[in-house]
Amino acid sequence: MTIKYNSQKIAQNFYTFAVLLFLLQAVVGIIAAIQFIWPDFFILNFNTIRTIHINAMVVWLLAGMMGAAYYVVPEESETELWSEPLAKIQFYLTVVATLSVLLGYVWMGLDPQANKTVFGAGLLNEGREYIEAPRWADILIVASLLLFLLNCFMTVLKTRKWTGIQGTLLGGLVMLTVLYIPGMFYTRSMVADQYWWWWVLHLWVEGAWEVVAGALIAFMLMKLVGAERGVVEKWMYAEVCLVLFTGILGTGHHYYWIGTPPYWLWIGGVFSSLEPVPLLIMVWDALRTTRENRNIENRAGMYYITGHVIFTFVGAGIWGLIHTLPAVNKWTHGTQITTAHAHLAFYGAYVLLILSIIYTTLPAIRGIKVYNDSRAFKSFWLMTISMIFIALTITGAGIVQTIMERLMGLDYIAVKSGYNMWFWIFRAIFGAGFLIGTVVFVKDYFSLGKEQ
Amino acid sequence: MNSNKGIRNLFIYGGLFFFAVMAVLTYDTMQQLPHRAPEITDEVNAGKMVWHKYDCIGCHTILGNGSYFAPDLTKTAQRKPHEYLKNFLINPKIANPKATMPRLGITEEEAGKLVAFLDWISKVDTNGWPPKPILAAPAMVSTGELSAGQKIYQSLNCSECHTLNGIGGTMGPDLTHVGSRRDRVWLKGHFKDPQKYVPDSVMPLVIASDADIEQLTDYMLTLK
Missing domain, CATH: 1.10.760.10 (Cytochrome c-like domain)
Incomplete structure (x- = not known):
């Protein structure tokens, strides 16, 4: 396994950055889990820890996607990247922007008053979940994304060789960039605020990101099992087609109870119930392709991608479906059920996606023919089993919360710090298991091909 | 040349179609928001x-x-x-x-x-969310008839702030064993002027007849 174009190596910079942020996410995740048991556990309060936990995730997944695109686009266009220095500049811009935002969060965590309001938005933290990054950082992030897209499109224009995979990948990445904009203006109404906020959040993870994932899966199936392009691309189109047909109006399942008109109960209920369909096709497509092609060189890559499609369906599909209908959601909205769904869905749909692309492309980048994949399997099972139990414990907590708080009318705090305590304790233990799995993966990432 | 052209176009134009529908619904929602709050x-x-x-x-x-x-x-x-x-x-x-x-x-x-x-x-119209807890009433009913004091406890909504046997709010102290901590004089005096007994207390004055306060006190004293 070797790369065809030298500039594909730039992907590794993004992967390394992604892997380090993934480790940070898992570490602060443990702190947050312990704070559910002892709220005063750490020098930084829960809000800061949680902000770091989810922001590190968003950035590392995006970094992974950018790295993947820098690998895929030259290969599909059959040429070197348009500008390697630009890719480097864009990489360092991303790193500097991310680290400054991170420092800002910590600073605000130590001194909440440091978050001054400038031009109607916080200087260090905008106070909006997932997109807490302040306005100046939004601008840097968009600048970085635009430089990245420019580089990709100029590469394609060099040879004018459009392929379905590359077109879909870039289409998803353009959609992702454009959809960051609805999160960048202030609204006086909290209802409108959350309305537009979901345009970013939902249309990212249940729209643009899934289009990117569809393209990357198609690419990986070709690389890993030598599947035929025409067939792989046909299924890719079927997947991303249904992703957009169900996912865009599926946004409505976030508009049931936030002060928006009641017609969203119908639109959101119908379309979001259909969202698991493309995910099921994804599973079927991956398993069918693998069965038909049995000579697999890169077993770790294949393992991760199979895990990815299955846990996308379980985490995003099933765990989403159970509480997406208005009649159920009325009772579960805002409870730990959502947290359980979010953990399993993000792990299955995106964490495993980026780890698959790393295991699929890294051996080629490092020019390795054969490598010891035992650590890759070990980390896969440590992380996956831990995440299943993390999701199950939080689901348990969510069921108890729904019954006791929502149905019986008990106080939130009484349920959280009383009845649900054992769930938090088990969640923290499985969290530690997940962290060990992450450490094994990070170690494997840095040593792959560098040891005898 | 491209055998997938049909489904590719379905993806592109279908996606744009659903975005257009979303845009129209968004416009309508934005028009309605001011009337719902x-x-x-x-x-x-x-x-x-x-x-x-x-x-x-x-x-x-x-x-x-x-x-x-x-x-x-x-x-x-x-x-x-x-x-x-x-x-x-x-x-x-x-x-x-x-x-x-x-x-x-x-x-x-x-x-x-x-x-x-x-x-x-x-005050925003949230389509009825959060719903009223449907099991709340049955959960509060004990097996026997409620005593006069228990009825007053419920009618004054004491459980909004206080917990009894694990049920109720956490804003005020847990009353499960209040009868072993406080005597009749303290309880009655406290109902009539909470801040005199507990400085900075946020408990509101209990507005009830002397007879009701007497019965509520009786009830509190049974909680041991």
Whole structure:
């Protein structure tokens, strides 16, 4: 396994950055889990820890996607990247922007008053979940994304060789960039605020990101099992087609109870119930392709991608479906059920996606023919089993919360710090298991091909 | 040349079609929003800015969205006295010794604005969310007939702030064993003038007839 174009190596910079942020996410995740048991556990309060936990995730997944695109686009266009220095500049811009935002969060965590309001938005933290990054950082992030897209499109224009995979990948990445904009203006109404906020959040993870994932899966199936392009691309189109047909109006399942008109109960209920369909096709497509092609060189890559499609369906599909209908959601909205769904869905749909692309492309980048994949399997099972139990414990907590708080009318705090305590304790233990799995993966990432 | 052209076009134009539908629905929703909530005054807007400044969503949820670590604040302004909320925001542990919320340095002025914002959001039409707890009434009913004191406890909504056998609010002290801590004189005096017995207490004066207070006291004394 070797790369065809030298500039594909730039992907590794993004992967390394992604892997380090993934480790940070898992570490602060443990702190947050312990704070559910002892709220005063750490020098930084829960809000800061949680902000770091989810922001590190968003950035590392995006970094992974950018790295993947820098690998895929030259290969599909059959040429070197348009500008390697630009890719480097864009990489360092991303790193500097991310680290400054991170420092800002910590600073605000130590001194909440440091978050001054400038031009109607916080200087260090905008106070909006997932997109807490302040306005100046939004601008840097968009600048970085635009430089990245420019580089990709100029590469394609060099040879004018459009392929379905590359077109879909870039289409998803353009959609992702454009959809960051609805999160960048202030609204006086909290209802409108959350309305537009979901345009970013939902249309990212249940729209643009899934289009990117569809393209990357198609690419990986070709690389890993030598599947035929025409067939792989046909299924890719079927997947991303249904992703957009169900996912865009599926946004409505976030508009049931936030002060928006009641017609969203119908639109959101119908379309979001259909969202698991493309995910099921994804599973079927991956398993069918693998069965038909049995000579697999890169077993770790294949393992991760199979895990990815299955846990996308379980985490995003099933765990989403159970509480997406208005009649159920009325009772579960805002409870730990959502947290359980979010953990399993993000792990299955995106964490495993980026780890698959790393295991699929890294051996080629490092020019390795054969490598010891035992650590890759070990980390896969440590992380996956831990995440299943993390999701199950939080689901348990969510069921108890729904019954006791929502149905019986008990106080939130009484349920959280009383009845649900054992769930938090088990969640923290499985969290530690997940962290060990992450450490094994990070170690494997840095040593792959560098040891005898 | 491209055998997948049909499905590719379906993806591109179908995707754009659904985006167009989404845009139309968004336009309509934005037109309806002002009619589904009270007017947003400058004070309410200032309160929303305070909400963002302190990253309240980093722990709480509002309209059910947020961090699931602390109570949802959509209807808080309808359930708790506004004075209590202000004091709580300024210094949580003074207002409620069991509070785990840290003191963030919220000023009195900011607290006032934030409460105005919370009051606004509590009046937004949320299609009936959060629903009334349907099992709440059966859960409170004991096997036998309620005593006169128990009925008064329910009619005065004491459980909004106090817990009895694990059921109720956490704003005030747990009353499960109050009968072994307090005597009749203390309880009666406290009902009539809470602040005289507990300085800085946020408990409101119990407005009830002397006979009712007597029966409520009897009930409290049985809780040992």
